Amino acid sequence: MIRSELLQALAKDNPELHNDEIEQVVDIFFEEIAQRLAEGGRVELRGFGAFSTRERDARKGRNPRTGEPVDVPGKRVPYFKPGKEMRQRLNAE
Amino acid sequence: MMRSVGTLTRADLAETINRKLGFSRAESLGLVEAILEKICAAMTHGENVKISGFGSFVLRDKKERVGRNPKTGVEVPITPRRVMTFRASQLLKDRIAKG
Numbered sequence: 001m002i003r004s005e006l007l008q009a010l011a012k013d014n015p016e017l018h019n020d021e022i023e024q025v026v027d028i029f030f031e032e033i034a035q036r037l038a039e040g041g042r043v044e045l046r047g048f049g050a051f052s053t054r055e056r057d058a059r060k061g062r063n064p065r066t067g068e069p070v071d072v073p074g075k076r077v078p079y080f081k082p083g084k085e086m087r088q089r090l091n092a093e
Numbered sequence: 094m095m096r097s098v099g100t101l102t103r104a105d106l107a108e109t110i111n112r113k114l115g116f117s118r119a120e121s122l123g124l125v126e127a128i129l130e131k132i133c134a135a136m137t138h139g140e141n142v143k144i145s146g147f148g149s150f151v152l153r154d155k156k157e158r159v160g161r162n163p164k165t166g167v168e169v170p171i172t173p174r175r176v177m178t179f180r181a182s183q184l185l186k187d188r189i190a191k192g
Contacts, residue, residue: 001131001132001135001140001141001142001143002142002143002144002145003143003144003145006128006131006132006135006142006144009131010124010127010128010131013127014124014127021114024113024114025110025114025116025124025128026128028106028109028110028113028114029106029110029125029128030144030146030147032101032105032106032109033101033106033147034147034185034188036098036101037185037188037189038188038189038191039098040098041098041099041100041101042099042100042101043100043101043102044100044101044102045102045103045129046102046103047129048129048132048133049177049179051179053189075190076189076190077181077186077189077190078148078179078181078185078186078189080178080179082176082177086133086136086177087176087177089133089137090136090137090152090174090175090176090177091174091175092137
C-alpha cells in the first residue's frame with residue numbers, strides 16, 4: 001500500500017469528505033510525527049507502535065570502494081517499536 | 094544536548110487536525126484511528142506500506158530459533174513469526190540527524 005492507496009481507502013470509508021480534506025489530514029498526521037521526531041521527542045500510538053530516536057556514536061568507517069578509513073560522525077536515528085496488539089494481529093491465524 | 098519534548102499521542106494528532114482543519118475533536122480522533130487502522134489492515138493482509146517522504150513499514154518473516162528464558166536459563170524454541178519494521182525515508186533520516 002502506498003500513500004495514494006491509503007488516501008483512496010480513507011475516501012471510500014468517508015464519502016462525506018473531500019479528497020483534499022483527506023489529503024490534508026494524512027499530511028498533518030505524518031508531518032506531526034516527523035516533526036516531533038526531528039525535535040528529539042517520542043510518538044506513542046498505543047496498539048500500533050511507538051516512534052523514538054536513538055543516538056549513534058561517532059565511529060570509524062571505511063569507504064567500501066577504496067578501503068580508505070573515514071570518520072563517521074555521531075548522529076540521531078529514527079527507531080520504531082511495534083505495539084503489542086500490532087504484533088499479535090500480524091501473527092493471528 | 095537535545096531539549097526534551099513530551100510524547101506525541103493520538104490525542105495530540107487529533108488536536109492538530111481539529112485546530113488546522115476544523116473537524117470536531119471526535120471526528121479528528123476518528124480520522125487518526127482510521128489512518129492507523131488502514132495501515133494495520135494492509136499489513137495484516139501481508140502488504141508493506143510505503144508513505145513517500147516519511148518511510149516504509151516492512152514485514153519480515155522470522156524463522157524459528159532457539160531462545161533462552163533469561164531468568165531460568167532454560168532453552169525454549171521461539172516460534173516462527175511475522176514482524177513489522179519501519180524504515181525511515183532519507184528525508185526523515187536527514188531531518189532527525191540534523192535535530
